[in-house]
Amino acid sequence: MDTLFYLPDPELCACSEVQLQGQEAKHAARVLRKKVGDIIHLANGMGCKATGEISAISKQSVSITITEKEAKARPVIQKVLGFGVIKKRDRFEFAIEKAVELGATTICLFDAERSERTRINKDRIDAIVQSAFKQSGRWWMPEIVTKNSLSDVLLDFADHEVIMAHEKKEVSANDFNISKSALLLVGPEGGFSQNEVETVENAGGRIVSLGEHRLRAETAVMALLSQFLFTR
Amino acid sequence: MDTLFYLPDPELCACSEVQLQGQEAKHAARVLRKKVGDIIHLANGMGCKATGEISAISKQSVSITITEKEAKARPVIQKVLGFGVIKKRDRFEFAIEKAVELGATTICLFDAERSERTRINKDRIDAIVQSAFKQSGRWWMPEIVTKNSLSDVLLDFADHEVIMAHEKKEVSANDFNISKSALLLVGPEGGFSQNEVETVENAGGRIVSLGEHRLRAETAVMALLSQFLFTR
Numbered sequence: 001m002d003t004l005f006y007l008p009d010p011e012l013c014a015c016s017e018v019q020l021q022g023q024e025a026k027h028a029a030r031v032l033r034k035k036v037g038d039i040i041h042l043a044n045g046m047g048c049k050a051t052g053e054i055s056a057i058s059k060q061s062v063s064i065t066i067t068e069k070e071a072k073a074r075p076v077i078q079k080v081l082g083f084g085v086i087k088k089r090d091r092f093e094f095a096i097e098k099a100v101e102l103g104a105t106t107i108c109l110f111d112a113e114r115s116e117r118t119r120i121n122k123d124r125i126d127a128i129v130q131s132a133f134k135q136s137g138r139w140w141m142p143e144i145v146t147k148n149s150l151s152d153v154l155l156d157f158a159d160h161e162v163i164m165a166h167e168k169k170e171v172s173a174n175d176f177n178i179s180k181s182a183l184l185l186v187g188p189e190g191g192f193s194q195n196e197v198e199t200v201e202n203a204g205g206r207i208v209s210l211g212e213h214r215l216r217a218e219t220a221v222m223a224l225l226s227q228f229l230f231t232r
Numbered sequence: 233m234d235t236l237f238y239l240p241d242p243e244l245c246a247c248s249e250v251q252l253q254g255q256e257a258k259h260a261a262r263v264l265r266k267k268v269g270d271i272i273h274l275a276n277g278m279g280c281k282a283t284g285e286i287s288a289i290s291k292q293s294v295s296i297t298i299t300e301k302e303a304k305a306r307p308v309i310q311k312v313l314g315f316g317v318i319k320k321r322d323r324f325e326f327a328i329e330k331a332v333e334l335g336a337t338t339i340c341l342f343d344a345e346r347s348e349r350t351r352i353n354k355d356r357i358d359a360i361v362q363s364a365f366k367q368s369g370r371w372w373m374p375e376i377v378t379k380n381s382l383s384d385v386l387l388d389f390a391d392h393e394v395i396m397a398h399e400k401k402e403v404s405a406n407d408f409n410i411s412k413s414a415l416l417l418v419g420p421e422g423g424f425s426q427n428e429v430e431t432v433e434n435a436g437g438r439i440v441s442l443g444e445h446r447l448r449a450e451t452a453v454m455a456l457l458s459q460f461l462f463t464r
Contacts, residue, residue, distance in 0.1 A: 102443075102445070135446065135448065174462070211335065213333055213370055214333075214367065214369040215334075216367065219330055222330070222451070227458065229442060230443060
């Protein structure tokens with residue numbers, strides 16, 4: 001598996017010479033001990049991937065001459081994960097890593113009524129997303145958005161199809177087809193409140209079950225996103 | 233969410249009086265400070281769940297008078313996860329926990345050609361499975377099986393439909409319908425070897441893709457099992 005370096009330059013696919021700096025440069029030069037002449041793969045998280053040859057290495061940066069590049073348009077159907085913040089940090093961070101791998105295009109973290117934790121370490125989340133982005137070979141880096149309540153989330157994605165996973169929904173084989181961008185809602189440890197369920201129902205959202213077993217919040221994130229693996 | 237206690241007595245649904253012992257008794261009496269007269273929920277992992285009232289508590293055991301019980305037959309369609317052992321313990325154990333939540337009926341761990349770790353701590357795995365079993369409210373405890381190679385796994389589940397997740401398979405919306413018990417194969421960190429893919433193909437197995445992104449091994453476990461959430 002080729003290591004992918006993250007270079008958030010919107011013009012990457014228009015450049016012939018670029019420079020890695022900061023952590024990514026350090027990782028290339030000191031950790032992986034890349035040398036002048038070595039081949040490097042880059043992604044800007046905005047639809048462009050490039051391959052280049054290292055032309056120079058200094059203490060602060062790695063210069064690369066681009067030899068190949070390819071761009072992909074942003075997916076027409078966006079899959080927005082709306083996830084009620086959960087308390088257990090390892091499970092919370094695991095869910096975010098997996099959401100990136102499983103194709104969420106935006107991750108919207110919000111205080112659900114039963115969320116017990118409200119402070120989010122944005123830097124840590126960004127690092128997890130960046131790492132999973134590189135690992136999964138995606139073209140577009142998911143955006144992270146934070147909101148204060150489910151109502152705020154619904155407002156922000158008002159033009160999206162809304163699908164809410166809810167434990168109390170009777171189990172049946174659900175229809176997970178979407179024809180436009182969708183907001184996929186998963187609640188915190190205690191699930192969504194009745195009030196939140198009604199809010200989604202009143203907004204015309206679909207309430208779905210994720211099968212007959214009780215899933216932890218982070219498992220529900222993965223199970224729900226997995227229903228849309230082939231939706232592009 | 234009610235705490236479920238695990239009492240692996242095959243006759244649970246035929247008993248009127250049972251006793252919790254060991255860790256489960258300690259957990260009930262000392263951690264949750266249950267008292268005589270309190271209601272307790274039990275599962276034997278063999279299709280029976282029961283509710284009862286604590287009739288006595290001693291240092292070693294908790295006696296329960298059964299008041300309600302319900303039994304469910306073993307699912308006709310078994311979902312056997314065949315998972316090539318992976319090196320990173322936290323990710324390996326996470327995959328096992330999630331496989332229980334997502335409905336695997338058997339978890340078969342095997343040394344794939346690219347598996348880097350071969351020793352498995354059976355006690356730890358059993359504890360994870362038991363905990364996830366109780367948490368997810370399942371009726372049947374998944375069985376853990378270990379094998380030395382993919383060929384041994386295929387031999388053991390020769391009458392199952394075989395579905396292998398493989399990164400190199402071209403992405404298309406796959407057909408994940410199964411009409412009988414299935415063996416669902418996920419490889420270790422480096423994926424399956426060409427040899428292993430051919431072995432499955434020659435055995436009449438189906439090679440499937442899990443979408444366009446590169447998934448970590450534990451993510452592939454969850455994504456694959458999630459395709460069968462509604463298969464019963």
